[in-house]
Amino acid sequence: QVQLVESGGGLVQPGGSLRLSCSASGSISSINIAGWYRQAPGKQRELVASITRGGSTNYQDFVKGRFTISRDDAKNTVYLQMNSLKPEDTAVYYCNADLRSYTGYLRNYWGPGTQVTVSS
Numbered sequence: 001q002v003q004l005v006e007s008g009g010g011l012v013q014p015g016g017s018l019r020l021s022c023s024a025s026g027s028i029s030s031i032n033i034a035g036w037y038r039q040a041p042g043k044q045r046e047l048v049a050s051i052t053r054g055g056s057t058n059y060q061d062f063v064k065g066r067f068t069i070s071r072d073d074a075k076n077t078v079y080l081q082m083n084s085l086k087p088e089d090t091a092v093y094y095c096n097a098d099l100r101s102y103t104g105y106l107r108n109y110w111g112p113g114t115q116v117t118v119s120s
Helices: none
Strands: 003-007 010-012 018-025 030-039 046-051 057-059 067-072 077-082 091-100 106-110 114-118
Touching: 003 091, 003 106, 018 030, 018 091, 018 114, 030 067, 030 077, 046 067, 046 077, 057 067, 077 091
Parallel strands: 010 114
Antiparallel strands: 003 018, 018 077, 030 046, 030 091, 046 057, 067 077, 091 106, 091 114
């Protein structure tokens, strides 16, 4: 019943922009810490950015100044704005979040991923 679903991926030229969304649904009280990860073919899954319950953000060096993570708690949604995209940003992007139930139980969830392809 509880799930995370990403959207907004697609094909874009180098230098272009995309905005990814991650929506939580089901019987949850709130999103605690959340993050965006990515995985390119043949490579390890890596953290891109994270955001805490209070809105504090953290970015990996390879996306600093280009990507912005944000959240809308009223919509139970986390976003990743990606600007100045490079071919090496091509990957499947995954949302991960700790979701709290109405009884206070905290559990981690992954979305199924959305493909981002940066190519001419």
